[in-house]
Amino acid sequence: MEFIQPGSLAEALAAKAARPDAVPIAGGTDVMVELNFARQRPEALLDLTRVPELSGWRSENGRLRVAAGVTYAELTGERGSQSADDGLSRRLPGLAIAARTIGSPQIRNRGTIGGNLGSASPAGDCHPGLLAADAEVEAASVRGTRLIPIDEFFTGVKRNALAPDELITAVWIGAPSGPEQFAKIGTRNAMVIAVAAFGLALHSDRRSVGTGIGSAAPTPVRASQADAFLAAALEDGGLWESRGELPEPVVTEFGALVSAAARPIDDVRGTAAYRRHALAVLARRTLTWAWAEYRERGTGQGLAEVGA
Amino acid sequence: MIRVTATINGVRHEADDVWPGESLLYVLRERMGLPGSKNACEQGECGSCTVYLDGVPVCACLVAAGQAQGREIVTVEGLAREQDGELHPVQQAFIEAGAVQCGFCTPGLLVAAHDLLARDPDPADADVREALAGNLCRCTGYEKILEAVRLAGTRLREAGPPAGGGGLPGG
Numbered sequence: 251m252e253f254i255q256p257g258s259l260a261e262a263l264a265a266k267a268a269r270p271d272a273v274p275i276a277g278g279t280d281v282m283v284e285l286n287f288a289r290q291r292p293e294a295l296l297d298l299t300r301v302p303e304l305s306g307w308r309s310e311n312g313r314l315r316v317a318a319g320v321t322y323a324e325l326t327g328e329r330g331s332q333s334a335d336d337g338l339s340r341r342l343p344g345l346a347i348a349a350r351t352i353g354s355p356q357i358r359n360r361g362t363i364g365g366n367l368g369s370a371s372p373a374g375d376c377h378p379g380l381l382a383a384d385a386e387v388e389a390a391s392v393r394g395t396r397l398i399p400i401d402e403f404f405t406g407v408k409r410n411a412l413a414p415d416e417l418i419t420a421v422w423i424g425a426p427s428g429p430e431q432f433a434k435i436g437t438r439n440a441m442v443i444a445v446a447a448f449g450l451a452l453h454s455d456r457r458s459v460g461t462g463i464g465s466a467a468p469t470p471v472r473a474s475q476a477d478a479f480l481a482a483a484l485e486d487g488g489l490w491e492s493r494g495e496l497p498e499p500v501v502t503e504f505g506a507l508v509s510a511a512a513r514p515i516d517d518v519r520g521t522a523a524y525r526r527h528a529l530a531v532l533a534r535r536t537l538t539w540a541w542a543e544y545r546e547r548g549t550g551q552g553l554a555e556v557g558a
Numbered sequence: 559m560i561r562v563t564a565t566i567n568g569v570r571h572e573a574d575d576v577w578p579g580e581s582l583l584y585v586l587r588e589r590m591g592l593p594g595s596k597n598a599c600e601q602g603e604c605g606s607c608t609v610y611l612d613g614v615p616v617c618a619c620l621v622a623a624g625q626a627q628g629r630e631i632v633t634v635e636g637l638a639r640e641q642d643g644e645l646h647p648v649q650q651a652f653i654e655a656g657a658v659q660c661g662f663c664t665p666g667l668l669v670a671a672h673d674l675l676a677r678d679p680d681p682a683d684a685d686v687r688e689a690l691a692g693n694l695c696r697c698t699g700y701e702k703i704l705e706a707v708r709l710a711g712t713r714l715r716e717a718g719p720p721a722g723g724g725g726l727p728g729g
Contacts, residue, residue, distance in 0.1 A: 251577065251578050251579050252578070253560050253578030253622075253624040255624060255627070275622055275625070277620070278620040278621055278622055278625065279602055279620050281622075282581060282602075282619065282620040282621070282622060283600070283601040283602065283620070285579045285580075285581075285622075286581060286600040286601065286619060287600065287601070291579075292579075295578055295579065295622060295624070297622065297624060297625055299625055329614065353602065353692065354602075354605065354691045354692020354693075355615060355670070355673075355688075355689055355691070355692055356602065356605060356608055356615050356616050356617045356670070356692045357602055357617070357620075357692060359614045359615060359616055360616050360617070360620060360621075439691070440688075440691035440692065441603055441691065441692060
């Protein structure tokens with residue numbers, strides 16, 4: 251096995267073009283498990299931990315560019331150079347909540363957002379929030395750089411839209427204009443692969459709703475009908491302006507539509523029926539939390555101003 | 559095969575003919591004579607191989623050998639005082655509180671608890687549980703471990719910050 255250790259993005263892309271079979275490794279939380287258990291014996295490993303262009307984040311025209319090597323611990327604010335006040339966790343609260351549920355401190359210290367996307371597990375914890383936020387994945391190769399809309403990125407179980415010579419370099423996310431939430435079901439609060447997960451974003455600036463379902467379909471998926479239903483209910487009820495209480499039937503129907511959007515299977519972690527049930531609960535719960543936060547904000551001061 | 563050179567517990571170590579796909583844990587235990595970090599799950603679930611990598615606790619089983627090239631690593635063997643081998647207050651507290659039974663999880667728990675107390679010498683119980691969530695113990699039921707961390711925290715607060723700042727040995 252060859253070990254390729256580029257010191258710059260240009261070197262990394264050249265290496266991936268020359269050796270498309272090289273398996274990229276960053277935090278190693280997925281790749282090393284495969285190697286330790288001899289499930290995979292790649293011809294080459296491409297170590298991305300010394301590529302400076304893959305670390306850090308910046309704000310650009312109201313959008314955040316989070317480099318692929320940003321760890322879960324940086325997303326939560328547990329580690330990293332930014333203080334909690336102006337750091338990523340405040341700017342991307344939905345992703346911060348999701349990252350907080352991942353693994354353990356040791357795992358969050360190593361695992362990266364780019365690695366989560368690269369593995370493209372249906373249970374990847376970043377994915378529901380990235381779907382809800384309409385993120386784009388920045389992929390680069392020696393041929394150039396392109397942005398892949400998040401809902402075109404996941405192409406199958408642990409498959410993604412990357413070409414063999416491409417590497418994930420960053421994720422682009424619009425600064426949230428309204429509350430974001432995430433919840434997942436597991437047997438404990440740490441070290442859990444989600445049985446079912448759900449991410450929600452209320453885009454109060456454009457009066458739309460974003461959702462993402464995890465662990466309940468071959469890929470992470472949106473609940474598009476639930477998005478449209480809730481956005482219409484909020485619009486028709488004048489609720490974006492009034493910040494009034496959400497009618498109970500709206501909450502219930504939202505949960506039912508989220509549940510209906512899933513395509514779950516029975517597996518060792520849970521049954522399809524349980525996943526459908528759990529998703530309805532998660533959807534109602536996260537909506538209730540997010541709407542309460544929207545009502546509390548009241549003054550119309552959104553996170554967009556923080557993120558700008 | 560590659561050569562891996564790293565600073566481990568303040569000392570430069572080198573290993574030749576390392577298979578690039580092997581883990582830092584294997585390199586530490588089998589090539590560098592440092593068996594303190596334990597090999598149990600090999601998938602990041604149990605935390606018994608927890609070491610500091612450039613000052614950050616990680617599972618050594620999930621670090622590829624080549625990724626450790628040139629890095630600073632501190633293992634459980636590096637927690638005691640260098641001059642005289644006096645145990646770190648976290649280690650001493652684990653012994654006194656009865657937080658060690660079979661001992662297999664202990665090295666990882668010591669590193670994780672050491673890191674927690676270096677950042678927050680007076681953690682709430684919930685923070686201790688969170689910090690140790692990635693370290694499994696099948697013997698103690700965790701109560702004595704929590705007690706040990708509380709005891710170590712009390713002693714570290716009484717002793718005040720270590721001279722020279724920081725608290726991380728070897729790095």
